[in-house]
Amino acid sequence: MVSTAEITESLTELGLTEYEARCYVALTQLSRGTAKEVSQVSDVPQSRVYDVTERLYQKGLIDVQESEPRTFRAMPPPVALKRLRREYNEYLEKASEQLEELKSRETDDDDGVWKIATAEDVVLRAQMHVEDAKEEVYLLVTEQSLLEDELLDVLEAACHRGVSVFVEVPDEAAAEHLRTRVPEAAVRVSPSPFTAGLSDGQEPGRLLLVDRTTVLLSEVREGLVPQASDESGMWGRSGGHGLTAWLRPLLLARLETVGFDVENAS
Numbered sequence: 001m002v003s004t005a006e007i008t009e010s011l012t013e014l015g016l017t018e019y020e021a022r023c024y025v026a027l028t029q030l031s032r033g034t035a036k037e038v039s040q041v042s043d044v045p046q047s048r049v050y051d052v053t054e055r056l057y058q059k060g061l062i063d064v065q066e067s068e069p070r071t072f073r074a075m076p077p078p079v080a081l082k083r084l085r086r087e088y089n090e091y092l093e094k095a096s097e098q099l100e101e102l103k104s105r106e107t108d109d110d111d112g113v114w115k116i117a118t119a120e121d122v123v124l125r126a127q128m129h130v131e132d133a134k135e136e137v138y139l140l141v142t143e144q145s146l147l148e149d150e151l152l153d154v155l156e157a158a159c160h161r162g163v164s165v166f167v168e169v170p171d172e173a174a175a176e177h178l179r180t181r182v183p184e185a186a187v188r189v190s191p192s193p194f195t196a197g198l199s200d201g202q203e204p205g206r207l208l209l210v211d212r213t214t215v216l217l218s219e220v221r222e223g224l225v226p227q228a229s230d231e232s233g234m235w236g237r238s239g240g241h242g243l244t245a246w247l248r249p250l251l252l253a254r255l256e257t258v259g260f261d262v263e264n265a266s
Contacts, residue, residue, distance in 0.1 A: 004029075014084045015091070019044050019052045024061055027074035034069045059083065112236060119231035122205070122218050123148050129210045129235070130154040138166045138255055140190075140207040142220070144174035146231075152181040159184035166260045186260055205231050209251045213237050217247070 004025050011021035019042075026042035027033060038053070039046035053072050056062045061080045065071040074080070116122050130137055131154050139155070141147060147169070159165050165185040169175050175187050205218035218233030 011084075014081075014088055016084070017052075017055075019048060020056055020059075023049060023052045024056055024074055024080070027062060027072055028077065030074075032065075032071055032073040034071055036069070038072060059087070113234050114236060116216075116218070116233040116235065122216075122231050122233045123151060125233075125235055126151055126206070126208055126216055127154045129208060129214050129216060130158055132214075133158050133163045133210045135211050136164045136166070136209075137211075138168075138207075138209040138251060138260075140168040140254075141174070142170055142204050142206065144169070144171070144177060146206050146220075147174060147178060147181075152178070155185060156182045166255060168254075188260065205233065207247075207251065208235075209247075212252060215247045215251065 007025050008018065008021040011024065012018055016024065022042040022044050023038055026038050026044075029041060030037055033041070035046055035049040035053070038044070038049050042049075044052060050070075053062060053064065056072075057064050060083045061075050063073045063075065065073070075083075116125055126139075127150055130151070137155065137158055155165050155167070159182060165182065166188075167178055167182075167185050168188050168190045169178060170189070170191050172189055175189050178185060178187050203220045205220040206216070208214075208216040210216075214235065214237050216233060216235040218231050220229050220231050222229060
């Protein structure tokens with residue numbers, strides 16, 4: 001059964017303060033209550049309950065009865081969550097508009113190699129680079145699980161806008177999956193480069209080369225839980241760091257080695 005502490009934490013992540021969340025949760029338990037009763041259940045000082053409930057009232061999360069003493073009643077959770085969701089989305093939209101206005105001018109700030117901490121961020125960064133591609137994308141993955149739906153979607157979109165997409169996969173199952181999802185991509189099966197694992201539980205993950213300038217690479221590590229894994233990586237642009245300066249020609253050579261028809265690509 002979920003605890004009140006977990007519910008309180010979820011509500012704070014939606015924008016309520018801790019005292020606001022605790023008072024709202026207390027009122028859902030009480031059905032209706034005075035400041036003294038809310039304080040006893042929520043462990044919020046009674047002197048603070050009045051200003052906290054006023055804020056909850058202004059947010060539309062509770063009703064107030066001007067009795068003696070004043071009594072409060074929580075709005076039903078579905079109604080309260082709908083209001084919080086609407087407010088949260090408004091904040092997101094406002095933040096998005098403000099950030100758009102603050103877009104930094106084009107500079108060489110991408111120079112160097114940048115670390116990517118988590119598997120989710122690796123996928124997001126790979127998506128971003130593929131979305132920016134103008135001419136060519138080369139992707140190498142060591143296992144089919146690294147062909148995430150979100151990544152396949154942006155690869156398909158790249159093909160539709162005329163970008164040449166080349167993908168290396170470790171087996172025929174992965175190749176068939178890719179051909180089904182991204183039929184315009186050129187696909188090659190290359191199992192041999194992926195058979196040698198590293199002794200410390202690390203394996204190569206993915207390599208991405210976009211427009212022959214941007215390089216992303218990752219490693220897959222054993223997770224703390226059996227059968228689980230995690231991914232991290234790094235990315236950079238050619239000319240920004242020695243690592244990308246070395247990787248770029250190696251990846252270009254591999255494109256030819258595995259038989260991709262780069263010259264006649266769209």
